[in-house]
Amino acid sequence: MQKKYLLLFTCVLLSAVVVGQHQQHTSATTEQQNADTARIQKEEDFYKITTIPIPRHVELEVGGMVFLPGDKLAVCTRRGEVWIITNPYMRNGESPQYRLFARGLHEALGLNLVGDDLYVVHRAEITRLRDLDADGEADEYKTVYTWPLVPNYHEYAYGTILDKQGNMVLNLNLGWTNRAISLSKWDGWMLKVDTAGNMKPFATGLRSPAGMGINGEGDIFYSENQGDWVGSGYVAHVSEGDFMGNPEGLKWAGEPGSPVKLRFDDIPDTDEPKYDVAKRVPGLKPPAVWLPHTLLGISTSDLLLSDNKGKMGPFDGQFFVGDQGHSKIMRVALEKVKGVYQGAAFPFRDGFSSGVFRMKWGSDGSMFVGMTNRGWGSWGPEPFGLQRLEWNGKTPFVMKAIKAMPDGFEIEFTTPVDIIRAKAANYTVTSFTYKYGHKYGSPVINDAEREIKAMNISPDGKSIRLVLDSIKPGYIHEIKLEGVRSNDNFLLMHNVGYYTLNQIPDGEKLVITEENRMKPKPKEEEPVAEKALTIKAGTTTKAPVQAKRLLKQPTEWSKPDQSIILKPVNGLKYDNTNITVKAGAKVKLTFENTDDMPHNVVITAPGSADEVGVAALNMGLSGERMHYVPQSSKVLFYTGLLQPGKTETIYFTAPSAPGNYPFVCTYPGHYLVMRGIIKVAADK
Ligand SMILES: [Cu+2]
Structure with a gap:
């Protein structure tokens, strides 16, 4: 066991060197046209990862996390245990202390604190845990709400987050035989449960919904994994009665209490883009932001709203999105256009030690990252782990957000661009989408490079507007900026963002002048x-x-x-x-x-x-x-x-x-x- 991981680790280190060399080589090529050499920023120059040690006898395959008073971190695991970790910050150079609080649960994938009580979501129920005699161990396990237990490995239950009214929101995964399948009632659903155990079905069409989040407006989002009826991973906004895409859950849409109007046979299996199908199937909700498969992760996990007053960089109001397979965290900047959420996804920080599954804010604004990779593997070589991400207060030069415009996009930067260089930089916008149908995943379809008609840099250098020949609702727009540098000569740390367009905003189009007009690019073979x-x-x-x-x-x-x-x-x-x-x-x-x-x-x-x-x-x-x-x-x-x-x-x-x-x-x-x-x- 030990030897194997050592081997994997060496392998990852080796390849990290190869990747690093490759990136430097690419930028060096770009720079040959320029007199002075650009400076390179790396994620680790701004965001430090610290490993929190785990005792040898603890298999901390993290399924859920929540902070308790006194900066104690409670962690539930896929092994069915709940651990309480004292001093996870390792203050004063002291090691964290682990104490087993509860055990005998069944693959616990969610933990929350409601009032003074811990609520854990596992295979077939939400359980309230209480330590009645205050000895540091739970001695009352109370079933709050339960659903049928089906013997299928893929029947995961995730949660909870609290909605505006204080209800617990949870997601039930579809099972897997040789396809995703709803084997029992409410599989594929988002449910709301109060602490008295009253359940209200909220929405369906979920496939493998490992993450949930709620934004400042109280709107609920969830993250989805590629699979049948899901061309690529995504983040979607969920309203009551919505149907998110995989029709298996519609088997239960006629049950009492269901707010979903659609039925299984209403869903066409045509491989058209989901957005196009949604135009004629009211109730089908396209994603707010697609996460292009392999380009931004492969297995979407947790959502964490950046609401900690800029302590992770200038990204407040955005979501951080975990990825298990790629052991990394992405960043999603949403905007609401004509009442519909949409926005851009960017890389943020990779290099975690195992599959990123859960993320929580510490009281100091650092991020605790809980991990497991069992079943699917991960770039990070460890089978599980707990790490902490801290920002050093320096602002990286990245695209902060992208906004849709009536005639294109406006890219906002964290720090001003060098305006002279930005005028000579290389801009590429490629639109593409995915098939919507029963087959597992989808290739990229209908990809086409858009012609950039004009480019305008704001006088303060903080944003660049691109005017396109057309922008396509329902499509992802890959926006790539090569050669854009900051005032202090840094290249963008990540030069690509992926904007999912659902609605084109109204407003003024940019007047194209001799000053801002872009020359058409020569056609490439x-x-x-x-x-x-x-x-x-x-x-x-x-x-x-x-x-x-x-x-x-x-x-x-x-x-x-x-x-x-x-x-x-x-x-x-x-x-x-x-x-x-x-x-x-x-x-x-x-x-x-x-x-x-x-x-x-x-x-x-x-x-x-x-x-x-x-x-x-x-x-x-x-x-x-x-x-x-x-x-x-x-x-x-x-x-x-x-x-x-x-x-x-x-x-x-x-x-x-x-x-x-x-x-x-x-x-x-x-x-x-x-x-x-x-x-x-x-x-x-
Ligand atoms: Cu393979």
Whole structure:
């Protein structure tokens, strides 16, 4: 166990170095056109992560957290325990103290303090915990509200947050067989329960709703995970009676007390964008902000409103959004246009030690981050953890927010831009969306670069307005700014934001003048990588360059010399990680994706797995379309990116040079752990 984690950790460190080098290389290239070198900011220059030690005997797979009086942190765990941690701030250099407060709960994924009492949400109920004799351990466990227990691993229950009236709000996950399914009443619903145990169904259409938050206006939001009927993760505003998208929960829409008018058969399964379907299906609510899959996380978890008077930077009123798979926190800046929430999502801080699951404010404005990665793995190598994020008071140069305009967008910065350089910078806006249908996830669809007609920088340098040929409601707009620098010569720490447009605001359009008009960009040629994907069957292997993805056995082969079958296994691994083939052998490789997430198999030149993995990570919007296989001479052979349940067979002739040829899954993030070696042995 120990050794494994050490190995993973080393691996992550190595790749962190590779990523760092890559980023610096990119910026150096941008800078060649400029006389002086730009300065680079890193997240860790502003936001410090401190690990809070956990005693060896405690499996702190964090499911929920809440602060108690006296700066004590209560944590419930997936192991069904509640721990109370004294001195989690490690003040005076002293270690935190852990005390077991309650146990025997069933995968507890939410904890809250209501009045003086702790309420824990676990598999099938909300339980009130009381320490009647004040000995530091709960001795009364009282069921407040319960729902049917179904023996399915995916039947998670999350919560609670308190609404304006003081009701507890909780979310019930859908189960999973070979698709997301509502196996019992209220699965896929957001419910409200008062402390007397009165329940009111509030909304449905939820799939895997791990996070909830409430903003300053008292409006409720939740976070969703990619899956069936959910093209990508998102943050959505929920009102009573809303239907959020996955129709499974509609099975219970006719039950007494349900405020939802839609029925299961009302939902068309057409793969059109969700926004378009919502126009003719009243009650279907599109997300406030999409989180593009793999570009901003892969498994959305908690929401935390920045309401701590600027103690985490100038982001008050925005939401921080956790991501389990990528072990990071994103930032979402919402605005309300014509009564509808929409806004932009940005990167914020990565590098946490495990899957980010819960976030809570400490009394000093620092953020406590509770983690677990069981079941899905995470970039952070630890199985669980507790860390604290602190801001050092210096303001990073980032996009603070993006606002929709009648004719485009206005980008607001945390500190003023260098106006001369901003005029010469490179601006790119690409609109895209996702399919809405029963299939798991969605590729990026209808992506198109928008023409920027004009650009105007505010006199104080704090905002830039972009006027576009058109803006598209229902679409995500990727806004990328290359070469914009601050007055003190820093490049943007993150040069991209993703704005989800639901409504176009009224107001004045910018008058286009000779001064602000942008020259049209020269048309670029289509990338050639697609060619590799369309190799015809029967391509001869005598050609000097082999096809990298050959899907039919070459006609001149009577049979393969060797057949290999690969499958994924739990924890982002292949079932076989050491394969030997003879040099020059005719190889048939079959990859069966029996997992519940997409994977591929990419065979690389010796020692190139990290380089190829990082290159795949940086493919951006085009990544999925190209199976996350970068254009690189280091990629020798590959399968397509296979969705869950799919199988693909490729044929190739093994290299003639003996050596260790890595194979790796290049789906963003997987390359760190999902890999093996094909040993090419000399053919004697
Ligand atoms: Cu993978």
